[in-house]
Amino acid sequence: MKIDVERKIQSENDRLAQKNRRVFSDAGVFVVNIISSPGSGKTTLLEATLDRLAGKLPITVIEGDVSTERDMDRVRARGASGVQINTGGGCHLSAAMVGEVLGGLDLKSAEIVFIENVGNLICPSTYDLGEDVRMVLLSTTEGDDKPMKYPAIFHEASLAVINKMDLLPHLIYDLEKVEREIEVLNANCEILRLSAVTGDGMDGWIDWIMRKMAEKKRALHREAS
Amino acid sequence: MKIDVERKIQSENDRLAQKNRRVFSDAGVFVVNIISSPGSGKTTLLEATLDRLAGKLPITVIEGDVSTERDMDRVRARGASGVQINTGGGCHLSAAMVGEVLGGLDLKSAEIVFIENVGNLICPSTYDLGEDVRMVLLSTTEGDDKPMKYPAIFHEASLAVINKMDLLPHLIYDLEKVEREIEVLNANCEILRLSAVTGDGMDGWIDWIMRKMAEKKRALHREAS
Numbered sequence: 001m002k003i004d005v006e007r008k009i010q011s012e013n014d015r016l017a018q019k020n021r022r023v024f025s026d027a028g029v030f031v032v033n034i035i036s037s038p039g040s041g042k043t044t045l046l047e048a049t050l051d052r053l054a055g056k057l058p059i060t061v062i063e064g065d066v067s068t069e070r071d072m073d074r075v076r077a078r079g080a081s082g083v084q085i086n087t088g089g090g091c092h093l094s095a096a097m098v099g100e101v102l103g104g105l106d107l108k109s110a111e112i113v114f115i116e117n118v119g120n121l122i123c124p125s126t127y128d129l130g131e132d133v134r135m136v137l138l139s140t141t142e143g144d145d146k147p148m149k150y151p152a153i154f155h156e157a158s159l160a161v162i163n164k165m166d167l168l169p170h171l172i173y174d175l176e177k178v179e180r181e182i183e184v185l186n187a188n189c190e191i192l193r194l195s196a197v198t199g200d201g202m203d204g205w206i207d208w209i210m211r212k213m214a215e216k217k218r219a220l221h222r223e224a225s
Numbered sequence: 226m227k228i229d230v231e232r233k234i235q236s237e238n239d240r241l242a243q244k245n246r247r248v249f250s251d252a253g254v255f256v257v258n259i260i261s262s263p264g265s266g267k268t269t270l271l272e273a274t275l276d277r278l279a280g281k282l283p284i285t286v287i288e289g290d291v292s293t294e295r296d297m298d299r300v301r302a303r304g305a306s307g308v309q310i311n312t313g314g315g316c317h318l319s320a321a322m323v324g325e326v327l328g329g330l331d332l333k334s335a336e337i338v339f340i341e342n343v344g345n346l347i348c349p350s351t352y353d354l355g356e357d358v359r360m361v362l363l364s365t366t367e368g369d370d371k372p373m374k375y376p377a378i379f380h381e382a383s384l385a386v387i388n389k390m391d392l393l394p395h396l397i398y399d400l401e402k403v404e405r406e407i408e409v410l411n412a413n414c415e416i417l418r419l420s421a422v423t424g425d426g427m428d429g430w431i432d433w434i435m436r437k438m439a440e441k442k443r444a445l446h447r448e449a450s
Contacts, residue, residue, distance in 0.1 A: 005230050038262040038346050038375060039367025066347060068374050089377060091316065091347040119374070121263050122291060122316040122345055141366035141392070142264025148293050149344070150263060152314060167366070170395055 013127055016095035020102065020130025025220060027107035029060070030213040031115065033129050035153055036137035037146075038119030041163040043071045045137065045196040045205075046114055047078050052206055053112070054079030060110040062101060064093040064118045071116060080114075081106065092124035093117050099130075112213065121146070125153035132216055139164040144174045147181035154185040159192065159208060166195040238352055241320035245327065245355025250445060252332035254285070255438040256340065258354050260378055261362035263344030266388045268296045270362065270421040270430075271339055272303050277431055278337070279304030285335040287326060289318040289343045296341060305339075306331065317349035318342050324355075337438065346371070350378035357441055364389040369399045372406035379410040384417065384433060391420040 024031050034042050046061060053059060061082035063072045072084035083101045085093060098115065107113070115131060117124040136157040138146055141164050147154050154160065160182050162175070179191050192208065194201025249256050259267050271286060278284060286307035288297045297309035308326045310318060323340065332338070340356060342349040361382040363371055366389050372379050379385065385407050387400070404416050417433065419426025 037264060037344070037367075038371060039364075041368075065374055067376055068370075070370055070374065089347070089351070091345070118347070119262070120316070120345060120347055122314070122343070123348065126314070139264075139366070141364070141389070142262075143266075145293075145295055146263060149290055149295065151292055164366070167392065167395060170392055 010126070013095045016099050017128035017130040020095055020099050023099075023102050024107065024113065024130055024132075027110070028217070028220060029107050029110050029113050030209075030216045031113045031129075031131040031133075032209070032212075033115045033117060033124075033131035033134045034137060035117045035121070035124045035134065035157075036119065036139075037121045037142060040119075040137045040139040040142065041196050042116050042119070042137055043074050045161070045163060045194075046075050046080070046116060048196040048199065048202055049114075049205070049209075050075060050078035050080055052202065053209075057111040058109050060105055060107065060113045062093075062098060062105075062113065062115045064097075064116060066090065066118060081110070087118060091118060091120050091122075092127050093129055094127055095129050112209065121150045121153060125150075125156055133158040133212055135159045135161060137161050137163055138178070140168050140171055140173045140175075144178045147178060147185055151185050154182055154189060157186065157189050158212075159190045161205060162191065162193045163196055165193050165200060166198045235351070238320045241324050242353035242355040245320055245324050248324075248327050249332065249338065249355060249357075252335070253442070253445060254332050254335050254338050255434075255441045256338045256354075256356040256358075257434070257437075258340045258342060258349075258356035258359045259362060260342045260346070260349045260359065260382070261344065261364075262346045262367060265344075265362045265364040265367065266421050267341050267344070267362055268299050270386070270388060270419075271300050271305075271341060273421045273424065273427055274339075274430070274434075275300060275303035275305055277427065278434075282336040283334050285330055285332065285338045287318075287323060287330075287338065287340045289322075289341060291315065291343060306335070312343060316343060316345050316347075317352050318354055319352055320354050337434065346375045346378060350375075350381055358383040358437055360384045360386060362386050362388055363403070365393050365396055365398045365400075369403045372403060372410055376410050379407055379414060382411065382414050383437075384415045386430060387416065387418045388421055390418050390425060391423045 061080045063084045286305045288309045
């Protein structure tokens with residue numbers, strides 16, 4: 001019975017995700033769903049991203065957390081608009097939760113929407129929110145055995161970012177092994193290394209965003225013409 | 226409907242957890258359920274614990290992971306017996322999963338059972354497995370904002386261990402703030418600081434285990450007499 005209910009929840013989620021996707025595309029915004037363990041540096045990466053882009057592009061952030069408004073306060077302070085979703089005990093965002101807040105956002109004025117999912121490397125993996133790309137963030141301090149232990153998110157991600165590269169000298173961490181495992185799980189998943197704290201590697205991440213955003217704009221343009 | 230199903234799953238889990246608890250008590254073993262984010266150092270802590278205790282006390286480990294036998298291989302190499310549970314996509318161990326493997330374990334010969342839960346700071350929090358104590362492991366590299374963002378596990382835990390103290394000099398991390406937040410959430414939760422890699426603070430953790438194990442033995446003795 002549990003499996004039937006889960007299947008029903010998933011198919012209802014897929015339906016609502018498509019609805020969100022239409023809303024995002026009608027507004028012409030590019031949407032990234034960011035997934036990681038607690039404390040991998042999702043919010044710190046968003047802060048560093050806003051420092052580079054907020055003056056040039058209007059950015060909206062949808063923050064997902066079990067509890068507190070802490071992450072929303074941090075990205076607002078760096079120039080993003082947006083909204084915090086608190087899930088109560090819920091372990092992932094769903095398309096329904098995202099759909100409920102879209103009406104309150106000025107998407108027409110935004111170019112990019114970042115959705116920071118609840119800190120969890122498992123449950124958010126299979127919930128489509130209507131995003132254009134799913135990104136998984138790893139950090140070097142989590143150890144080099146994670147991709148094969150948490151395979152689902154790597155199957156679904158377009159990009160894996162390895163964060164906290166600045167701490168590598170203090171760790172036993174086999175970077176090549178991690179990248180090899182990601183490639184085995186998903187040969188189409190791009191991989192970037194960076195440190196959101198020092199800024200090293202941030203250019204590659206910004207370039208990736210701009211490239212993917214341009215791809216979406218071209219696709220929308222083709223559809224319209 | 227989802228909530229009804231969840232309530233039904235929880236009450237069925239509680240029933241099976243009590244069944245496990247009786248099996249553990251009949252065998253006279255002390256059981257710790259270890260919960261943390263992916264990469265906080267659960268397995269490394271178990272390795273360091275086995276290095277100190279495996280020669281003196283027979284220890285059994287139940288390893289929970291979405292995928293791979295990696296963690297079980299590591300603790301076996303340090304002298305533990307036990308079993309790996311792979312959940313497939315499942316984001317936490319349940320009392321049913323633990324109950325299914327108990328028959329295959331020689332609990333009568335064991336003194337301590339460590340259950341290493343699936344790496345997830347949310348979902349495992351509310352699933353009783355039949356353990357004596359629930360322990361939450363944090364690491365300094367995850368950032369100092371975690372207790373209030375993931376409150377459920379701190380409400381349930383008897384002990385919070387802050388790991389990776391050796392990396393503190395390289396981080397911005399307010400240790401006192403973390404400890405204050407844990408205390409606000411649960412004044413009865415003990416707190417320890419350690420580094421499983423350098424061994425600093427390990428004595429406090431070993432002392433805590435021995436103290437809690439002795440408490441259980443006294444309680445079982447009182448029941449029997």
